[in-house]
Amino acid sequence: MVGYSLLLIVILSLVAYYVGRSSAKRFAGGAGSEKIHSLPGYHGAFIAVWVGIPAFVLVLLWASFQGATLDNLVLASLPSGFTEGKSPAELNLALSEIRNLASGRTFGTPAPEIQLAAERLVSWQNIASWAMLVVAATLMILVLVFARTRIAPRFRARNSVEHVLSGLMIFCSVVAILTTVGIIVSLLYESIAFFRLVPITEFLFGLKWEPQIALRPDQIAGAGAFGAVPVFAGTLLISAIALIVAIPIGLFTAIYLVEYADDRVRNVVKPIMEILAGIPTVVFGFFAVLTVAPAIREAGGLLGVVTSPNSALAAGFVMGIMIIPFISSLSDDALRAVPRSMRDGSLAMGATASETMTRVLLPAALPGIMGGILLAASRAIGETMIVVMAAGLIATLTINPMDSVTTVTVQIVSMLIGDTSFDSPKTLAAFALGLVLFIVTLGLNVLALQIVKKYREQYE
Amino acid sequence: MSETALTGPVDWTSENAVGRRRSRHAANRRLQFYGIAAISTAIGLLGLLITTLVIGGYPAFLQTKITLDFPIKAEYVDAADPAAGNYRNVVRDALLQIAPEATTPPQQRMLGQLLTNNTQFFVRDAVVANPSVIGGTLTLTVPAADPIDQLNKGLIDRTLPENQRRVNDVQLGFYDRLVEAGQVSAPFNWALFFNSDSRFPELAGLAGAITGSFYALLICFLISFPVGIAAAIYLEEFAPRNRWTYLIEVNINNLAAVPSIVFGLLGLAVFIQLFGIPRSAPLAGGMVLALMTLPTMIIVTRNALKAVPPSIREGALGVGASKHQVIMHHVLPLSLPGILTGTIIGLAQALGETAPLLLVGMNAFITSPPGGFLEASTALPTQIFIWADSPERGFTSRTSAGILVLLGFLIVMNGIAIFLRQRLERRW
Numbered sequence: 001m002v003g004y005s006l007l008l009i010v011i012l013s014l015v016a017y018y019v020g021r022s023s024a025k026r027f028a029g030g031a032g033s034e035k036i037h038s039l040p041g042y043h044g045a046f047i048a049v050w051v052g053i054p055a056f057v058l059v060l061l062w063a064s065f066q067g068a069t070l071d072n073l074v075l076a077s078l079p080s081g082f083t084e085g086k087s088p089a090e091l092n093l094a095l096s097e098i099r100n101l102a103s104g105r106t107f108g109t110p111a112p113e114i115q116l117a118a119e120r121l122v123s124w125q126n127i128a129s130w131a132m133l134v135v136a137a138t139l140m141i142l143v144l145v146f147a148r149t150r151i152a153p154r155f156r157a158r159n160s161v162e163h164v165l166s167g168l169m170i171f172c173s174v175v176a177i178l179t180t181v182g183i184i185v186s187l188l189y190e191s192i193a194f195f196r197l198v199p200i201t202e203f204l205f206g207l208k209w210e211p212q213i214a215l216r217p218d219q220i221a222g223a224g225a226f227g228a229v230p231v232f233a234g235t236l237l238i239s240a241i242a243l244i245v246a247i248p249i250g251l252f253t254a255i256y257l258v259e260y261a262d263d264r265v266r267n268v269v270k271p272i273m274e275i276l277a278g279i280p281t282v283v284f285g286f287f288a289v290l291t292v293a294p295a296i297r298e299a300g301g302l303l304g305v306v307t308s309p310n311s312a313l314a315a316g317f318v319m320g321i322m323i324i325p326f327i328s329s330l331s332d333d334a335l336r337a338v339p340r341s342m343r344d345g346s347l348a349m350g351a352t353a354s355e356t357m358t359r360v361l362l363p364a365a366l367p368g369i370m371g372g373i374l375l376a377a378s379r380a381i382g383e384t385m386i387v388v389m390a391a392g393l394i395a396t397l398t399i400n401p402m403d404s405v406t407t408v409t410v411q412i413v414s415m416l417i418g419d420t421s422f423d424s425p426k427t428l429a430a431f432a433l434g435l436v437l438f439i440v441t442l443g444l445n446v447l448a449l450q451i452v453k454k455y456r457e458q459y460e
Numbered sequence: 461m462s463e464t465a466l467t468g469p470v471d472w473t474s475e476n477a478v479g480r481r482r483s484r485h486a487a488n489r490r491l492q493f494y495g496i497a498a499i500s501t502a503i504g505l506l507g508l509l510i511t512t513l514v515i516g517g518y519p520a521f522l523q524t525k526i527t528l529d530f531p532i533k534a535e536y537v538d539a540a541d542p543a544a545g546n547y548r549n550v551v552r553d554a555l556l557q558i559a560p561e562a563t564t565p566p567q568q569r570m571l572g573q574l575l576t577n578n579t580q581f582f583v584r585d586a587v588v589a590n591p592s593v594i595g596g597t598l599t600l601t602v603p604a605a606d607p608i609d610q611l612n613k614g615l616i617d618r619t620l621p622e623n624q625r626r627v628n629d630v631q632l633g634f635y636d637r638l639v640e641a642g643q644v645s646a647p648f649n650w651a652l653f654f655n656s657d658s659r660f661p662e663l664a665g666l667a668g669a670i671t672g673s674f675y676a677l678l679i680c681f682l683i684s685f686p687v688g689i690a691a692a693i694y695l696e697e698f699a700p701r702n703r704w705t706y707l708i709e710v711n712i713n714n715l716a717a718v719p720s721i722v723f724g725l726l727g728l729a730v731f732i733q734l735f736g737i738p739r740s741a742p743l744a745g746g747m748v749l750a751l752m753t754l755p756t757m758i759i760v761t762r763n764a765l766k767a768v769p770p771s772i773r774e775g776a777l778g779v780g781a782s783k784h785q786v787i788m789h790h791v792l793p794l795s796l797p798g799i800l801t802g803t804i805i806g807l808a809q810a811l812g813e814t815a816p817l818l819l820v821g822m823n824a825f826i827t828s829p830p831g832g833f834l835e836a837s838t839a840l841p842t843q844i845f846i847w848a849d850s851p852e853r854g855f856t857s858r859t860s861a862g863i864l865v866l867l868g869f870l871i872v873m874n875g876i877a878i879f880l881r882q883r884l885e886r887r888w
């Protein structure tokens with residue numbers, strides 16, 4: 001029904017446009033007519049935006065809140081004998097059973113109350129969606145008639161349309177802020193619910209992470225299952241391995257491209273780095289599982305080191321490969337931003353290319369490179385698919401790269417995959433981890449951008 | 461002037477000077493060598509990645525099939541209701557033709573394991589489509605079971621001892637007989653593109669995932685394209701330089717670097733929990749992807765707008781156009797090629813995104829393509845993730861094949877973007 005409503009909006013807006021334009025043309029075209037302020041098309045657009053936009057907003061709001069409202073109504077309509085003494089979780093279960101039944105999926109024979117409620121829900125859904133269509137159509141026709149009366153030769157239709165357009169554009173640029181606010185609010189909301197169950201000090205400083213045992217709410221009081229230190233440590237270990245792999249390769253690549261390579265080499269290497277940067281992370285994850293982890297395991301076996309099948313080294317190494325293009329392109333930018341006069345001066349004094357690089361360009365570009373490395377670190381910490389596929393699930397507090405460790409992102413995914421209910425501490429813990437992840441990566445990004453910006457100003 | 465005077469002319473040919481020069485040049489060559497080594501390592505790793513994928517994935521583009529004559533006896537299949545026939549027996553009879561000695565149940569079971577588990581349904585569908593074969597024989601080519609498929613592709617070593625091999629000696633004998641009779645073929649695996657997910661590797665395909673990804677990307681495009689352009693136009697052309705617009709800009713830059721999984725958490729909490737969009741729906745996935753692509757869209761659009769020379773704006777303003785008219789009639793059309801290029805690249809990134817889709821549940825096991833934006837579905841990258849997690853050997857090559865298909869889509873999209881950039885972008 002939403003689809004039909006949107007179609008109706010489009011059709012009526014087009015109708016409105018032609019109505020407005022033709023009536024404006026009538027007084028624009030006549031001989032000896034008044035001078036017209038706006039072109040006829042703007043009169044059409046004026047009516048069309050006022051017909052279309054409010055109805056569009058109405059339909060969107062209606063569609064987003066219809067489900068929740070109907071759920072509440074259905075719950076309220078259940079006979080009190082049925083709902084009495086039931087916990088919210090049980091009521092939720094009943095509600096989803098009603099919803100399933102209403103959409104035609106039956107499992108076993110439902111209770112008569114549920115059956116009745118499902119029938120009610122179906123009829124209400126029908127009524128609601130028809131009502132939406134009718135209300136939207138009525139609204140549009142009323143607006144059309146009203147806006148039509150505003151059209152006059154001296155009416156400033158263009159200014160009015162442009163105002164609406166400006167408003168729309170401002171709204172669109174605020175979407176980015178709304179997204180950030182949405183992220184912060186949703187993470188905080190669920191995290192605060194989590195910290196009511198598990199004290200925040202325990203979460204941040206506890207050394208034991210065993211969310212699996214806390215399946216039932218009465219178990220969370222059990223000894224310190226939500227201490228996230230091992231998870232943070234695992235994240236740092238894998239990110240550190242990734243950076244150890246990526247920094248030398250990326251940095252030396254950038255140095256070579258800036259100082260030694262001719263255009264021919266650069267034209268080959270740069271696209272290859274872009275390809276590397278464009279490979280989806282799930283592909284790297286599969287590569288880690290299929291190729292790198294067994295290879296590392298075998299190598300570990302040859303050296304007599306006990307190697308876990310999902311070692312931190314495998315995940316970190318592959319993550320490092322993923323970050324190489326990131327570091328190389330940011331270092332490349334930083335090295336190129338050093339004024340040419342400094343480089344030429346050094347070369348003119350008889351310094352070799354390597355001396356110019358290590359004594360002049362690198363020190364000058366160091367802040368930019370550091371900024372790039374920080375951005376890469378934030379990327380490594382937030383990277384998900386590689387570690388979900390190649391790292392372990394069990395949180396161990398270790399710095400041995402041959403051991404299996406887990407990361408923040410792995411824990412978030414493993415806790416939220418599958419059906420989740422929003423009242424178990426396990427689910428809420430994922431949001432708390434997400435909050436930490438968001439704050440840390442945001443901090444790193446802000447810091448990095450600040451460094452890069454300051455450094456850029458220095459040379460401009 | 462330097463205070464320290466040189467004691468005499470420098471002898472550049474002295475042993476010391478030559479040695480110093482030599483070591484300095486050696487250092488130079490060393491740095492150059494490190495650079496070459498780094499680049500070769502990076503390229504080598506990329507090559508290794510792609511080689512393993514191609515070697516692992518190409519077998520999945522072929523599917524071993526077995527052609528058999530199925531005797532459709534009237535005692536098993538009633539002409540009045542062909543859909544309800546006992547096709548299990550039909551399949552058994554057909555298999556007994558190649559191995560008449562298989563009379564005990566265990567032997568017959570081994571025989572049955574040559575073909576895909578769903579063979580009886582293939583036969584049923586063929587009979588229902590053409591009921592005239594009842595009483596006669598039906599020649600049908602059906603996919604072989606996964607172990608036989610692997611064996612035919614040479615991925616199972618038949619010299620291994622029997623207990624380390626997924627095909628036992630008896631089945632090996634049956635298989636050899638089929639090969640001798642010319643009943644085994646390996647045509648191109650169209651099922652990879654036209655089937656949806658399945659528990660059996662030989663039947664699993666990407667159709668559902670591709671459809672799901674298409675719907676999600678469509679939503680992503682419908683939201684992020686207009687919103688991104690509008691926001692970019694406002695920020696680039698209209699916004700006053702004040703604290704608010706600075707805040708918005710910083711915000712957009714930071715949003716571009718927020719880990720994708722955090723967007724998944726947002727989608728789960730807001731779109732699914734608050735708005736009640738069904739789990740696994742491409743609508744939810746597409747909306748999350750749209751929010752993720754939005755910063756990219758805004759940034760590329762702003763760059764495209766910046767590239768339009770101010771003379772165009774001034775010319776249009778000079779002949780009396782309003783600011784809006786300047787942008788709508790001149791600046792935007794001129795920057796459209798750049799915007800489109802950026803859009804395609806943004807969508808290509810969105811196509812490869814996996815983590816946020818996992819959180820909104822697009823990793824469900826779904827055996828038919830979604831029929832709409834609200835039906836549960838998977839997406840290409842999540843399908844790859846599901847297959848990568850499956851224990852069956854056959855899914856390993858399917859995973860690689862799925863990745864190759866995904867990379868193929870990405871190459872095509874980026875190719876279109878490069879083509880557009882070269883063809884349409886105007887240099888001023």
